[in-house]
Amino acid sequence: MTKYYLAITEIYNPKKHGEGPKDLYTHFLSSMIITSDEFMKEYPSGYIADLKMQMNSRINIYLQNKYGENWYNSHPIINNYKNIINNGKDLSVEIVKGYNYSINEFPELNYSFCTLQTFWLKLLQRKWKKYYKNILLPRKNFKILQKRQITGKWN
Numbered sequence: 001m002t003k004y005y006l007a008i009t010e011i012y013n014p015k016k017h018g019e020g021p022k023d024l025y026t027h028f029l030s031s032m033i034i035t036s037d038e039f040m041k042e043y044p045s046g047y048i049a050d051l052k053m054q055m056n057s058r059i060n061i062y063l064q065n066k067y068g069e070n071w072y073n074s075h076p077i078i079n080n081y082k083n084i085i086n087n088g089k090d091l092s093v094e095i096v097k098g099y100n101y102s103i104n105e106f107p108e109l110n111y112s113f114c115t116l117q118t119f120w121l122k123l124l125q126r127k128w129k130k131y132y133k134n135i136l137l138p139r140k141n142f143k144i145l146q147k148r149q150i151t152g153k154w155n
Contacts, residue, residue, distance in 0.1 A: 003118055006034040007096045008052060011084070013075055016063060017111075025077045029092065030098055031055065031113040052091045094118045 005028035010016075014025065024118035032051070084090050096114035138144060141153065148154055 004095055004097055006039055006093060007098065007114060008032040008034070008091055009056070009094050009096060009116070010091050011078065011113060016059065022076070027113045028116060030096055030112045048093055056091055095121065126131065
């Protein structure tokens, strides 16, 4: 198995996931691991969105009963946590590299944390968009096509 996989991730929140060391508060938890075979063969279109919605609604109902209506107003480190929750970006499907973590005082609690790797894909998309805009798109211009037909060169 590769070290990278698809997972539904969420930001670690001590109210949601239990108190832990302060350095965990900025990490991502992998809530559910999705293998490539499952993603390609077994999940119909829209299944991931439905799954995220179900997970989110169950968690929200539980936390509203426990902490009240505004449980998401505070996060010890992330200032705009409320905006992340309200925009529905608290649970997202990402390409991740996973690792396990257990708290020394509670060895039976084993968290599955991950580091996001999707940003590499976003960098590649940005580079390709710039390349397309600056190089490939101008080549569709009629005058540039005529010039290439005559000279055999793009410039």
